Amino acid sequence: MDPRKELEKAVEKTISKIERYEAIAGPIAPDNAIGRVSRMDAINNKSVVDAALRKAKERLAGLKRHLDLLGRPEFGLCSKCKSEIPFERILLAPESSFCVTCAP
Numbered sequence: 001m002d003p004r005k006e007l008e009k010a011v012e013k014t015i016s017k018i019e020r021y022e023a024i025a026g027p028i029a030p031d032n033a034i035g036r037v038s039r040m041d042a043i044n045n046k047s048v049v050d051a052a053l054r055k056a057k058e059r060l061a062g063l064k065r066h067l068d069l070l071g072r073p074e075f076g077l078c079s080k081c082k083s084e085i086p087f088e089r090i091l092l093a094p095e096s097s098f099c100v101t102c103a104p
């Protein structure tokens, strides 16, 4: 397995996810256009999409940070205990720079 390829694949996937979220997280139509109840729905859905969007952006930033560190001795090491973080965990939770034990 080539870690650079895996990280780049994950970056691409995350970017297309962000684009999808941003497309549906557009402005909510005014009250009279869609009615009160569906407006509430729209607001609820929007906060779900906003949360997902925020998470995807954190993920993207994390993936890029790992890519920057690739090839350096500190790549894949926990920021706290300096033990090696399994690559599967890096792909799963790239926004974290801690191992499972040190993760807050």
Ligand SMILES: [Zn+2]
Pocket (backbone or CB within 6 Å): 078, 079, 080, 081, 082, 083, 098, 099, 100, 101, 102, 103
């Ligand atoms: Zn640790």
